[in-house]
Amino acid sequence: MVEASIPKKILLFGATGVIGKDIVDALVEAQSSFEKIGIFTSPGTAKSKADFIEKLKNSGVEVVVGDVNSAADVSKAYEGYDTVISVLGRNVLLAQVPLLSLAATSPTIHTFYPSEYGTDIEYNAASAAEKPHQMKLAVRKHIRENIDTAKLHITYLVTGPYSDLYIGKMHHDAAVEAGSFDVLGKKAVLLGTGQERASFTTMRDVGVLLVAALKTSTAEKERLLKVNSFTTTPNAILAEFERQTGGKWEARYTSLDKLKELEKQAWEGQSPISAVYTLRRIWTEGGTLYEGRDNGKIGEPGLETLEEQVRKQIQIQGGTLNG
Incomplete structure (x- = not known):
């Protein structure tokens, strides 16, 4: 060839x-x-x-x-x-x-x-x-x-999902249940059980x-x-936010079944964010994981880490880094 x-x-x-x-x-x-x-x-x-x-x-x-x-x-x-x-x-x-x-x-x-x-x-x-x-x-x-x-x-x-968007704050009120990390409010909505692994870039x-x-x-x-760039879980992302901001966050979970229900409602209602629910359901189901x-x-180029991404997001949202 x-x-x-x-x-x-x-x-x-x-x-x-x-x-x-x-x-x-x-x-x-x-x-x-x-x-x-x-x-x-x-x-x-x-x-x-x-x-x-x-x-x-x-x-x-x-x-x-x-x-x-x-x-x-x-x-x-x-x-x-x-x-x-x-x-x-x-x-x-x-x-x-x-x-x-x-x-x-x-x-x-x-x-x-x-x-x-x-x-x-x-x-x-x-x-x-x-x-x-x-x-x-x-x-x-x-x-x-x-x-x-x-x-x-x-x-x-x-590349799989963009971590910059996944670990950010969901500004569309109707989409908060699809996952969100609010630095100033120290609140998070995590998907699934929080233990499901997903790979991000x-x-x-x-x-x-x-x-x-x-x-x-x-x-x-x-x-x-x-x-x-890296593979992680919602719980690990939250833990990194808590480490870098200092202190416990308020966290709640959107189960996979609930996410599917919201996805169905979004498509039936022709919501402009329907794809958000579908993609996040796919990621929660493991649709970014490979052997x-x-x-x-x-060439294994040097890539960013979860720690770096969380630090960036804290700065974007105007939060204060611990130490």
Whole structure:
């Protein structure tokens, strides 16, 4: 099997989104490893996020402005790059289908990373029926049925849930029962029995792991990397908060059965946070755990710890660190 070329010219879609910013930060920090880094963004975003765009330009990032739905704009943008990184958000994931098709016919693009960051959408047989997974599954189906992966190599970077969000305070009142850590109130809502293990990746580390994957040569046509920062439990997270803030917190639990009931009600009521309940139920059921993670396949990059994440969250919420 012919080994894929190492990515050197990276074009990012979705760089101004929630996780996109962490990924582009990691790419900029590692830019000496690449020949060129660029982002593709819309005219509207270029205007509404002008300060961020200017900051990227000053960091040496090329900014390509165009319409993601225009084959001409996308094809033109591809000419200067060999690798596409998609970080498109959940609601626009299907926009990757034409991006993939154009990449497959591009004379320069040889590698594509679909937007896979988050929960494993093919963890087990039940994954195929999970509502939040459907668009990502449709993208994988398109790849397997329509893309020649001997020419366009694919890497899925599956990170599991972002710990930054999981260990934060749930600001949507209706979603507090889906788990929350309130630093100032010293109150927590824990999921399940509190003993269920889940693997998390910090948002910073998503970028670190992506860069490590880009720098690792592979002969796999369709590479699936299941990576994470650390594995822990709700009780262990609470214990770390108590240690760092000093003193006992008030804690209550949302059982798995109760979480399923809330999930059902949310979908029936067409709640905008329905996916939150489903994903947190999946994590509580163990849907992020594997016999081994794939960090070693990409060089075991240095990652953040639970202790560091809790410290950050305390600072974000304006709390006081013990000692």
